[in-house]
Amino acid sequence: MHPLLSKCQSVVDRLIEKSNCKTTHDALRLNHYVWLALISIPLSIIFIIKNFFAGNYSIAAVVVMLMGSMIASLFFITKVKRPSMVYHATNCLFLVMLVLVSIWGDKSEGQILWSYMYPVLSIFLFGNRLGVQWSVLLLVALLVSLVMNGNIDLAQSIEFEIRFSIIYLTILSVTSWLEYYRNRYTDEAIRQRKTLEKERENLEQEIDRRIQLETKLKRLANHDSLTELYNRRHFLSRATEEIHRAQRHDLPATMALIDIDKFKEVNDTYGHPIGDAVLKSFAKLCKQSLRQTDIAGRIGGEEFAILLLHAPAEHARLAMDRFRQQVSEYPFQFEGLQLNITISIGLSAIDDNTVNVDQLYAAADSALYRAKDTGRNRVEIGRGPIQK
Ligand SMILES: Nc1nc2c(ncn2[C@@H]2O[C@H](COP(=O)(O)OP(=O)(O)OP(=O)(O)O)[C@@H](O)[C@H]2O)c(=O)[nH]1
Known part of the structure; x- marks a missing residue:
């Protein structure tokens, strides 16, 4: 015009x-x-x-x-x-x-x-x-x-x-x-x-719906539905990435495996729903106590894992011991019930010989067994990853 x-x-x-x-x-x-x-x-x-x-x-x-x-x-x-x-x-x-x-x-x-x-x-x-x-x-x-x-x-x-x-x-x-x-x-x-x-409006709604669905599916695929922590597969995959990154930049990182002590007794005494509620509350406490950069996942029933980034074994031990103490003093309350739990923790830090996440996991797992064997409610450091 x-x-x-x-x-x-x-x-x-x-x-x-x-x-x-x-x-x-x-x-x-x-x-x-x-x-x-x-x-x-x-x-x-x-x-x-x-x-x-x-x-x-x-x-x-x-x-x-x-x-x-x-x-x-x-x-x-x-x-x-x-x-x-x-x-x-x-x-x-x-x-x-x-x-x-x-x-x-x-x-x-x-x-x-x-x-x-x-x-x-x-x-x-x-x-x-x-x-x-x-x-x-x-x-x-x-x-x-x-x-x-x-x-x-x-x-x-x-x-x-x-x-x-x-x-x-x-x-x-x-x-x-x-x-x-x-x-x-x-x-x-x-x-x-x-x-x-x-039609454009419908298309936009459909795209939004699919994006939401995809986000939901991704969340479902990567998270544990009870505790909303990463599930085992996603935790190990994220841990693998972070371990490689830490190795590339020569930074420390430590894996902690956490197991709730005598959890069977909780289930047997108070019932499975209360057991679930304990797991949920424990996960929440875990998230609150971690650094933003740390990665946490639920590995199995009452077993959890944390990858503490930028933390050498000794620092991780101090942090995890504080957490163990915090859990043992925390009053878990459900429907008028109050119960206390304790946890055992096994640690394993990356070093030059760490080849993959499985090694680190295995070392932390054996430390966890030691913590259990030596009386529970303890933190043990692994004897280092399996050598190449
Ligand atoms: N409520 C509930 N219980 C679970 C879940 N997953 C596993 N468990 C229970 O966790 C308990 C684990 O028991 P055990 O492996 O014997 O170990 P523990 O009783 O914790 O004893 P220690 O590990 O030796 O201290 C079992 O009773 C499982 O049924 C879950 O998702 N919800």
């Missing part, structure tokens, strides 16, 4: 935005009216000047009135409740003006011919049904005025009236036909756009 036109369109849009249009259809009609008014105002000025110098003062005065009403209407459309009333009023004035022009007009120049543009404008502005009604009304009014007002040059010529009517009706029919097809294609385009928008 030409920059001047798009500037005008933005002014028109602003006017329409400020108006009280309820539907997009109303807004479209108002858009047409504002454009017609913007084009008609300069044309009216030319028409006024021409008639003024031709001595047709009465016509010039009527057009001045019409132009004034159009300018005023541009202010009123943002104020009134129903903006369509404004252009209906202007249309009535325009119609009266055309009739008066045909009565007062310069006979030799046939001012009545200006009326030919009315069907085009009214259908453009009001749509087919109302536009045709207004156009037919104008035709009737013009014919009556031609017959009644004794305009000798025109009124006496029945032939002129017939020719005028035929051309007027042809213009009306062609415009109406064009408007009909324009409406049809516009409606079709709107329908297609709505369908496309709906």
Whole structure:
């Protein structure tokens, strides 16, 4: 679009935005009216000047009135409740003006011919049904005025009236036909756009649903459903990555295997659901006590593993001993019951000889057995990974 036109369109849009249009259809009609008014105002000025110098003062005065009403209407459309009333009023004035022009007009120049543009404008502005009604009304009014007002040059010529009517009706029919097809294609385009928008919306919802499902599936695949810690497979895979990283950067890391002591007794004494609740609470406590960088997983029934990153064996032992102490003093409470548990921990730190996570796990596991064998509620460090 030409920059001047798009500037005008933005002014028109602003006017329409400020108006009280309820539907997009109303807004479209108002858009047409504002454009017609913007084009008609300069044309009216030319028409006024021409008639003024031709001595047709009465016509010039009527057009001045019409132009004034159009300018005023541009202010009123943002104020009134129903903006369509404004252009209906202007249309009535325009119609009266055309009739008066045909009565007062310069006979030799046939001012009545200006009326030919009315069907085009009214259908453009009001749509087919109302536009045709207004156009037919104008035709009737013009014919009556031609017959009644004794305009000798025109009124006496029945032939002129017939020719005028035929051309007027042809213009009306062609415009109406064009408007009909324009409406049809516009409606079709709107329908297609709505369908496309709906499909896009559905597609977006489907993508969201699948993303959520994928996230859920990933979570289910990697996490233990009871404790929400990593499951054995995912823990070992994450631990493998981290061990490689630590080895590459020459950083310490220690694996801790934790087993709840005499957990069978908890199940046997209080029942399996309480046993589950203990496991859940223990996992929560475990998460709270760990560093953000540490990785924790549930390896089996009541067995857990933690990979303590950036922690050499001695630091890990201190940290795990604190945790062991914390667990032994923690009052696990369920349904009015309070119970205490203890844990045994086996540690194994990576060194230059560590080949893989299984070695580290095996070393931590043997340390855990030692902790169990030597009385439970203890932390033991493994004797180092199996040598290459
Ligand atoms: N409630 C519950 N119990 C479980 C779960 N998984 C394993 N267990 C129980 O954990 C208990 C483990 O018992 P054991 O392996 O004999 O060991 P323990 O009684 O803890 O004794 P120590 O390890 O030698 O101190 C068994 O009774 C299992 O049934 C679970 O998901 N929920």
